[in-house]
Amino acid sequence: xxxxxxxxxxxxTFDDFAALVERNKGMFASCWCTHFxxxxxxxxxxxxxxxxLKQRWVAEGIAHAALVYDGDRAVAWAEYGSPEELPNIxxxxxxxxxxxRLPDYRVTCxxxxxxxxxxxxxxxxxxxxxxxxxxxxxxxxEGYPHDTGGVRKKNSxxxxxxxxxxxxxxxxxxxxPKGLGNCVMxxxxxxxxx
Numbered sequence: 123x124x125x126x127x128x129x130x131x132x133x134x135t136f137d138d139f140a141a142l143v144e145r146n147k148g149m150f151a152s153c154w155c156t157h158f159x160x161x162x163x164x165x166x167x168x169x170x171x172x173x174x175l176k177q178r179w180v181a182e183g184i185a186h187a188a189l190v191y192d193g194d195r196a197v198a199w200a201e202y203g204s205p206e207e208l209p210n211i212x213x214x215x216x217x218x219x220x221x222x223r224l225p226d227y228r229v230t231c232x233x234x235x236x237x238x239x240x241x242x243x244x245x246x247x248x249x250x251x252x253x254x255x256x257x258x259x260x261x262x263x264e265g266y267p268h269d270t271g272g273v274r275k276k277n278s279x280x281x282x283x284x285x286x287x288x289x290x291x292x293x294x295x296x297x298x299p300k301g302l303g304n305c306v307m308x309x310x311x312x313x314x315x316x
Contacts, residue, residue, distance in 0.1 A: 128250035135189055138191070188202070205228060216301060227261060
């Protein structure tokens with residue numbers, strides 16, 4: 123695992139992210155990981171429009187992710203951001219009804235390129251997101267993984283945010299269920315000066 127490195131999604135790394143998305147057919151339904159961002163007229167119209175929208179948000183500093191690199195090629199990623207940046211989580215109505223407070227950050231989507239699955243890169247991407255959050259000042263971080271009861275019941279391509287057991291291994295604790303088969307995992311992340 124030491125051959126993999128983490129870089130933040132920035133205007134300078136956007137082309138690497140774009141190449142990863144293009145190799146994976148635009149991600150889920152060509153969303154370019156815009157699904158969890160606020161609703162707007164441009165989102166969801168075309169794959170090209172979603173790409174341009176994501177690139178604009180990255181340039182504006184309102185779209186964040188940890189990119190996992192194998193050499194100079196991005197092969198995985200974990201999207202994170204504030205609830206304002208990423209309000210459109212799955213099962214939002216239930217989530218809001220059971221939330222005591224909003225987190226400082228959310229991890230909403232993790233993608234590993236098909237050829238690299240099964241190597242623990244979803245956890246590497248999650249760790250990278252947590253590290254970047256720590257560098258940004260830390261705070262309460264939530265993730266919304268699939269709660270599979272420790273059994274891989276789904277094809278990994280459908281585990282868009284990993285599993286509860288992966289989050290537990292990365293220091294998150296179970297908070298509550300969210301929807302059918304998902305849960306809320308939380309971790310307090312201390313600020314880092316790295």
